[in-house]
Amino acid sequence: MMGPAEEVSPLTLNRLSFYLRSLRHLQEQGIKRVSSQELAQRYHLSATQIRKDLAQFGEFGIRGVGYEVRHLRERLRHLLGLERTQNLVIVGVGRLGTALAAYPGFNSDGFRVVGLVDSDPAKIDRRIGGLRVRPTAELADVVRDGNAIMGVLTVPTAAAQASYDALAAAGVRAVLNFAPTQLRTTRGVRVKTVDLRIGLEELGFFLARAT
Amino acid sequence: MMGPAEEVSPLTLNRLSFYLRSLRHLQEQGIKRVSSQELAQRYHLSATQIRKDLAQFGEFGIRGVGYEVRHLRERLRHLLGLERTQNLVIVGVGRLGTALAAYPGFNSDGFRVVGLVDSDPAKIDRRIGGLRVRPTAELADVVRDGNAIMGVLTVPTAAAQASYDALAAAGVRAVLNFAPTQLRTTRGVRVKTVDLRIGLEELGFFLARAT
DNA sequence: TCATGTGAAGCAGTTCACAGCG
DNA sequence: CGCTGTGAACTGCTTCACATGA
Numbered sequence: 156m157m158g159p160a161e162e163v164s165p166l167t168l169n170r171l172s173f174y175l176r177s178l179r180h181l182q183e184q185g186i187k188r189v190s191s192q193e194l195a196q197r198y199h200l201s202a203t204q205i206r207k208d209l210a211q212f213g214e215f216g217i218r219g220v221g222y223e224v225r226h227l228r229e230r231l232r233h234l235l236g237l238e239r240t241q242n243l244v245i246v247g248v249g250r251l252g253t254a255l256a257a258y259p260g261f262n263s264d265g266f267r268v269v270g271l272v273d274s275d276p277a278k279i280d281r282r283i284g285g286l287r288v289r290p291t292a293e294l295a296d297v298v299r300d301g302n303a304i305m306g307v308l309t310v311p312t313a314a315a316q317a318s319y320d321a322l323a324a325a326g327v328r329a330v331l332n333f334a335p336t337q338l339r340t341t342r343g344v345r346v347k348t349v350d351l352r353i354g355l356e357e358l359g360f361f362l363a364r365a366t
Numbered sequence: 367m368m369g370p371a372e373e374v375s376p377l378t379l380n381r382l383s384f385y386l387r388s389l390r391h392l393q394e395q396g397i398k399r400v401s402s403q404e405l406a407q408r409y410h411l412s413a414t415q416i417r418k419d420l421a422q423f424g425e426f427g428i429r430g431v432g433y434e435v436r437h438l439r440e441r442l443r444h445l446l447g448l449e450r451t452q453n454l455v456i457v458g459v460g461r462l463g464t465a466l467a468a469y470p471g472f473n474s475d476g477f478r479v480v481g482l483v484d485s486d487p488a489k490i491d492r493r494i495g496g497l498r499v500r501p502t503a504e505l506a507d508v509v510r511d512g513n514a515i516m517g518v519l520t521v522p523t524a525a526a527q528a529s530y531d532a533l534a535a536a537g538v539r540a541v542l543n544f545a546p547t548q549l550r551t552t553r554g555v556r557v558k559t560v561d562l563r564i565g566l567e568e569l570g571f572f573l574a575r576a577t
Numbered sequence: 578t579c580a581t582g583t584g585a586a587g588c589a590g591t592t593c594a595c596a597g598c599g
Numbered sequence: 600c601g602c603t604g605t606g607a608a609c610t611g612c613t614t615c616a617c618a619t620g621a
Contacts, residue, residue, distance in 0.1 A: 421583070431580070
């Protein structure tokens with residue numbers, strides 16, 4: 156039955172994202188129904204785990220048949236809050252910020268970049284993907300004008316905390332942080348830190364002992 | 367005791383990377399010794415977990431005292447294979463590939479980008495951070511010339527599998543994949559897929575239910 | 578004495594096996 | 600009958616509590 160699911164593990168959450176992507180893929184192929192087993196085989200997952208993960212939030216399937224692709228996809232989109240588009244402001248328009256501003260995953264299916272901000276005067280008024288870079292001082296306006304709910308931090312590590320605080324003050328509710336540093340968080344403004352180096356180090360570990 | 371540690375969980379591995387970064391930070395501040403408890407408090411970790419994680423690979427500390435920062439850092443660097451620099455080739459010099467080519471984390475402390483490859487003729491011979499972009503057909507040469515051991519995939523999803531196969535054929539031992547797709551892997555060529563959207567979706571989930 | 582290293586306990590996340598329902 | 604949904608068993612990760620040794 157329905158579960159408000161007070162706490163959901165990050166592992167489950169990542170799998171839900173992956174299920175959603177897989178369903179999109181199936182739907183593009185015109186497939187209407189899928190069983191947990193078929194889904195598992197196609198995308199190297201565990202059938203039981205798919206069912207357990209989904210059951211946490213309701214009964215989405217039809218016994219004896221499987222899941223209706225369109226319906227399940229809708230439910231997952233709802234669950235992950237992707238029904239309404241969430242607007243993003245990117246703080247720090249270096250190479251990484253520029254790349255993310257135009258990144259398909261940040262401009263489709265639930266997310267859209269609506270504002271760019273940088274502290275470097277040389278970058279102000281530059282245009283990236285239809286957006287004009289505005290000065291950090293105007294951050295609050297950029298957030299308001301774009302009706303942004305999330306911020307993306309792509310500034311140097313030393314500037315990350317100040318930028319986070321500014322985003323929090325501007326009314327953003329969540330921040331995706333690419334600076335490899337631990338941020339002191341404000342109540343009500345969730346942070347998710349992504350360290351691009353960790354993937355390399357994980358691979359390096361295995362190479363180190365494979366030799 | 368020494369442990370060959372046949373299997374190490376990704377969670378542990380990520381924490382080891384984080385410990386290493388924290389130790390670097392401490393060393394920069396001139397701190398010589400640190401206890402697991404102090405480390406935990408400073409960086410929001412668990413002291414017991416730090417000790418358990420480290421104990422898996424040997425006895426690195428001094429009972430009654432703590433850990434010598436320099437020594438522990440060296441051991442972690444060794445464990446993660448960062449003592450010798452691992453050379454990277456980036457396949458796909460779009461905005462993301464360009465950003466990573468110059469990303470500090472990909473060009474310091476164990477990693478270095480030594481080659482760039484793209485299939486778009488318009489990008490060939492372009493220079494990015496001292497490196498010349500070369501055609502995909504020359505991938506094997508680029509890997510050999512640069513003595514590269516890892517590849518970084520920043521091509522469109524549709525091209526990811528072919529690029530992975532080419533990297534594997536060129537003799538690379540590990541691939542960091544930024545395309546949101548499941549790759550069919552070649553024996554001996556490990557893959558780690560990083561999906562930049564997942565962080566957004568995780569945050570979106572919490573925003574969806576906070577409202 | 579004090580903080581590490583570690584068996585034992587506790588908890589979470591995964592897999593199993595099958596009841597329940599279309 | 601077939602596949603979902605789910606208690607129960609299991610596996611693995613985290614935390615506890617303390618023996619060990621500098």
